Amino acid sequence: MNFSQVAQACQESPMRKYHPYAVKAKEAGKKVYHLNIGQPDIATPPAFFDAVKGFHEEVVAYAASPGMPVLVDAICNYYKGIGIDYAPANVLITTGGSEALHIAMTCILDPGDELIVPQPYYPNYFTFARQTGAVVKPITTTPENGYHYAEEALLESVVTDKTRAILLSNPGNPCGTVLTKDEMRMIADFAKKHDLWIIADEVYREFVYGGEDLMSFGEFEDVADRVILIDSVSKRFSACGARIGCMISKNKELMAHALKFCQARLSVATLDQIASAALYGVDADYFEKVRAEYKLRRDTVYSKLQQIPGVVCSCPGGAFYIMAKLPVDDAEKFQLWLLENFEDNGDTVMFSPGKCFYATPGMGLSEIRIAYILKQKDLERAMDLLALGIEAYNKQNQ
Ligand SMILES: Cc1ncc(COP(=O)(O)O)c(C=O)c1O
CATH class of the missing domain: 3.90.1150.10 (Aspartate Aminotransferase, domain 1)
Structure with missing residues (x-):
């Protein structure tokens, strides 16, 4: 075969x-x-299980393809809390951050296109990129230099006319690298200069240990049309098995393309969406x-x-x-x-x-x-x- x-x-x-x-x-x-x-x-916070127990519909029906409003609204509210304005139309609920990555790459990469990724990276990036036929162009970092990659010269050294996007996780898996605000700004400017997408995988956003503010590429309004955020409840609320994530972008055309893939896979699990919405209500502490x-x-x-x-x-x-x-x-x-x-x-x-x-x-x-x-x-x-x-x-x- x-x-x-x-x-x-x-x-x-x-x-x-x-x-x-x-x-x-x-x-x-x-x-x-x-x-x-x-x-x-x-x-996992008890709110998740309470919401499941409180589900009394007679049928576990398909949810809407873009996601259930109760969860989309909870996510928009969460972003408001960290100073970023997203409308429901900017959010598509996905089966984990994993599906958000897959859909995002499917929307923007063709065979032969290049995707810049700092290495070592989260290995599934490679798998999703290969599924589109794109090629991963790594920026190599080392334990000796603290896995530092946010340097303009390093980024410039791997960009070509086939480069379509830069993909990074911040805070990073597997190295735990956390970008400073200035480094994020530099990456945003680099993306602007070379007309690239920024796929910002921020599923570990809350897990920073230097007392810094929570940061997101969503803060940079001037690149809002090229930023694709990947987010998830898996790590944030220790709810990996819920398989709830989202893809967020202010680029309307991108979201219209992404919706086609969301419709093709029909919907994300109904009960897990309801329970994940409840997670966003956890106490501030x-x-x-x-x-x-x-x-x-x-x-x-x-x-x-x-x-x-x-x-x-x-x-x-x-x-x-x-x-x-x-x-x-x-x-x-x-x-x-x-x-x-x-x-x-x-x-x-x-x-x-x-x-x-x-x-x-x-x-x-x-x-x-x-x-x-x-x-x-x-x-x-x-x-x-x-x-x-x-x-x-x-x-x-x-
Ligand atoms: C950097 C990163 N992105 C995305 C994911 C996907 O997580 P999930 O599909 O559970 O949201 C993971 C999971 O380990 C991860 O480490």
Whole structure:
């Protein structure tokens, strides 16, 4: 049977592809500390479940293709709260930020077009870009330079006449990079100069640990017609399984094209939209508490990593991930070895090997992404397991 070139060019998700090995390790009686996936253990606010219990319709009907007004209005209100005016027509509800990314790229990219993305990046960017036939043009960042990419000369070095957009996550997955307002302005000016779209993936907006104000590319009115925001309740409210996100833009033509894809997939889950609308009503101090918890976790992981000889990393300013270069020959081999051959008192640990976070072959081989989504005590144990694992792996490899 024939398979498309697109399917063959895409890779499995590095966050999910080792799952069968974890299942086997668990069947063998091991406890696996999961730091491989951005699925937080923070409780979803009760408002979500209350809204589900309060649903008394006789039929779970299709929702409107652009999204249910109760959720669209809640999102517009949330943006008003951070000083950005969006009308309901600027918002399309999607099945997670993932579908918003897919639809946005489908609307603006043709085969052969180029998309600038700082690497390491969120690996699904590559998959969605490849589905359109576009080519990812990476801006390479390194742990040694703190994964810094917001420099005009760097951006200029990758732009060509085929470039259509710049895609970034801010705060960033997997590096935790947080752009300053000046850097965002520079990127907006760069996009204007080269007539590019800005796909601003801001699903981690609330997770910044330096006391800075919440920021969004939606603030720059002069580029409003080229900004596409990607947003989601998954991380914001620890509601990953709700699968509710949105694509936001003031560009009417873009939204008209995007609506065609929303109509083709009919609608987003009705009950999850209702329950997600209720999430936007959480108390004002909700984010303060969650932010403090993640900051504690970030500090725990970072200080533990610094104590492991040979590890190179930089302190992430936001999101809930850290990239780290390990003193091992191959992080993927090391990951499999940890699951199949290693244990300490019945425990082992799992993360995401780094190479799939890069478009450039050969990069990221000894890097890993750690998602600091467990409680502090579990994180400490997981980091100790990582240190023990590195030592034992390198000993048996000599
Ligand atoms: C940077 C980034 N964007 C988008 C997503 C998509 O999330 P969801 O589809 O759950 O909204 C994720 C999920 O991990 C992510 O890390």
